[in-house]
Amino acid sequence: MPHVIENMEDWPIYRSYNNNEEFLEKVKDKVLQHLSWLNLGEENTFRKELKNIVYQEKIRLSKTPWKSDDPKEKIFWNEIKRQFKSVKDIDNKGDAEEFDLEILNKILDFYGKEMVANFKPSTFRFAQKALPYIYSRLINSFPQALYKIFSSTDMLYDRMKISGDLDHLRKLENMGTLIVVPTHYSNLDSPTIGLSLNNIGLSGFTYGAGINLFTIKSLSNFMHNIGAYKVDRRRKHKLYLETLKSYSTVALTEGVNSLFYPGGSRSQSGMLEEKLKLGLLGTALDAQRINLQDGNKKKIFIIPVTLNYHYVLEAKKLIENHLKNEGKEDYLEDENATPFGLIKRTYKVITSNPGMTVSFAPALDVFGNKVDEEGESISKIGNKVDIADYFKLNGSIIRDVQRDQQYTQILGERILKEFKENTVVLSSNLVAYVAFQIIRKRFNQFTVFETLSLPKDETIVSGIEFKIVLDRIRDRLKVLEEDKKIILSSDLNLPTEELMNVGIKKVGSSHPTYVLRKNKNGVISTRSMKLLYYYHNKLSSYGLDEYI
Template sequence: MDKSSKIYPHVIPEIEDWPIHKMLADRKNFIKEIDEFTFEKLKELYQKNLPDIIAKTVYLERIRIKEEPWKVDPPNERMFWKKIRRKLIGKSHEMSEEEKKENSEAILRTIIHRYSEEIVSTFRKSTFIFARRFLGLFFNRLLNSAAGRNMKRVFGTKHKISERLLAKGEVEKVRKLIKKGTVVIVPTHSSNLDSILIGYTMDAILGLPSFSYGAGLNLYNTGYTAYFMNRMGTYRVDRRKKNPIYLETLKAMSNLSIQRGTNSLFFPGGTRNRSGELESKLKMGLLGTAMEAQR
């Protein structure tokens, strides 16, 4: 009995026709949509309390810069938040209520746009094709090595990759759904390789177009990693940022990408699950945007 995975042709043969490629080819307009969507959402949520929300954000960001600096952080961060604070406080005591409102909204738009530019990446066909080839070689060597008891297997080709990466189940159904609408996948998260391994399997074995998924901004501290992830549609998630403006911008990006028909992948538990069991406690932050996008 053949236990290897069947290798399927791509549902959408041309990369330029993939939803994620189309969305990020229109990155400028997509970011404008995120900015406006987030702005209206925050106005609805906080109304007259916008100055307080901005002040809280400035406070939290200045603490983050001081206590948790990362190599990947923009060099002008400290100056940016210093200017935002100055604009917020400035001559507010001399402003009318209408002027204060206009000032707060202008500042809010500036902060939202900075976040959306940080979160949204790009998608380069040439980078994706290179990564596809590299990962094929990488996983072939890795899985052959794991199958043997000595390092000679690292350079062998005894097992085909389809014999080691087993993709079973309702494959045909998923492939049909790709043609009909937007697909959201919620796998169990057990290791740091999950996103890459699942993404490669969906592409090389199941023939599915690339999915949108988030990666921690800390992974971008490494130059090579940042280069590839920036160009393969992986949106950036900074878990240090807990302020409502950032969180709403992140959720808006996910919501609008699904509305644009981009297939998405979320880890429902939000963190790694060493047991490999199905998640029973779901974190509905980004996952919840899949439901919101249907409204």
């Protein structure tokens, strides 16, 4: 589809980042305006807070250094530390405060410059135009047959289904600012989403990318110039987090479309997100309130998106991490993070995922209400509501952090509901679910861990049993679909035998070990219970187990 806003120079992302000094001033002003990150008390002075930040930054650089760290950073923090030493002699309280504020300004300038993204139409156009060429070069290393099949990006899009009310999304682009909030399974979600958004014809999106991805200069420049701002997840202190939030809020009030992963890190278990991180989501509320207070009629729309893969590149590593109960995403630098490597891997994922679906849920306002064709908010009981009313107290729009935290939680709950209802069941999800649950039920006295360690002989499923359960689960899924609780892909209308065969062929198809295989006698086996468990988890929150 053509872009809704044809001229890239008219895109908000271009206008904002083209003048990034002004943009960063606004970010800084916002942090300084409320100082809500400061936790002052008798024991904790402004100076102590600042010194603590410098201390934490220096510890980070020495204890968890990354290749992506700018060598100049150490010099910067040493200089701040030196300035603190030299200020001991200032007796006058006013002068001391002025000094502290100056230091804070320097730190904010530093963070801002490190963080800020850019948008170069030329880079964006290059990315659009170069893709077919890069892919065709890549394909030379693939079998010739594949080359013939997937020799252009059009073919790529053929393999990637984009579903949802896309015309409505295009319409909303003219009425407000879009925040796309996808489920998160893989590092390759961003390129996948990026391709989808471009295909729909929406203007550029800004998004936070881990600073560890900015190691290779050419990739770093590329990402930087298509709207990625740098996020250093090692930094946990409030000033940095507040700066990040302010950055996001300013981007939104400037009308720049944004992309957040509200689940935070990738789903390690393969399950749908059950809990969201609300920090960045809260900036949507904040930006909406500011727009209303400033008389800016632009509304902020939230678009939940589910990514539905047959194959997730990192599945093995993720599920193993999950099972070890490490819980935390590891932020090790990715040695394969080259532009070529990234594209190659994106390509592998897409070509291994015929029928993968990017499913756009209906748009919401920042309170989780659905919006109609004209962008008007429709409350859960079906009446039109004026969103300004949510922010009002005694007739005026009021800033109230605690209230907005509650609203953000509600928004989070509604997004989770949309994730669940807009998940597309692929044949691979279904067969993985069926196979794993049959085995699990056979050993229902075992824990999940024990089930995962079963000897191979015990994990074999007969074709007959498999098909009976497959039909039962499919029937239940059809009921859920009728109730609009889930979406079924077209594969699920296939005859049972065919559905089973297609699903088995597609589930995790590019892993070195197969996830499911059917032999000539119709017996189904797995080489990796862990991967089977991972792909099965996608459907684990729909109460299907009682139908096994």
